[in-house]
Amino acid sequence: MTDPLSSWHRLAGGCVLLDGFHALKHAVRFGAEVPVAVTTDRRAALVLAEELAPDVRDRLDALLTEVPEETYRSLVSRPHPTAVAALAVRPDRQDNLRALELPRSAPVVVLDQPRNLGNAGAVVRLAAGFGATGVVTTGTLDPWHPTVVRGGAGLHFATVVERLTVEELPRGPLFALDPEGEDIRGVKLPDDAVLAFGSERSGLSAQLRSRTDHLLALPMRPKVSSYNLATSVAMALYHWSAGGGASVP
16 A cells, blocks of 8 residues: 555645545545545544535545544644545646636636635635636636635635636636626626626726726625625626626627
């Protein structure tokens, strides 16, 4: 049997950390290649699988290797309460880029120069839940950072996640959320829309704003300054999924 510790160190540089049971569960469920997975309590992890993810229980049974707690803690910077960790092969970038191309049956979410890793992870989770085509970030934040993957609960493997420049954004009608825009409730968002959201502090960059086809505003009570980024994405995706209003020419 291959030593999980040596396999971990050999693969760590080229793989994505799956931090916790739920991240591993979702990654396996959506077809991730997982070369190594460890836990401090194999029996407890499989009981959790039987309760929460019976569809992948047998695959987790084949994957998980029990290791001492000291070994587990040496592999992760912040131990997860479920004491499960794994490495997964990141999806091929060219395959992801092809998936973002037209025609598309669901929107692409763009986070324009986001700053908060946890917010980015929450958006990936939302996009996967709504069946969006993918999440694209611009700027310096790595959408595959371990903290983002942890926040996304491993659902990076259920949707496309990539970092691109504004010039590289996928084609399609670009709708950007901005307080100065038209009320989103009167607009029907097409399935091939690109939905852009500005950073938590500074909003849309001038570069992205210049490429925008339509500015849209979320309903907001006067004197309330803003919504959390993930909340804004959730509202827009719900509006799209519910059918919206009149089509934009």
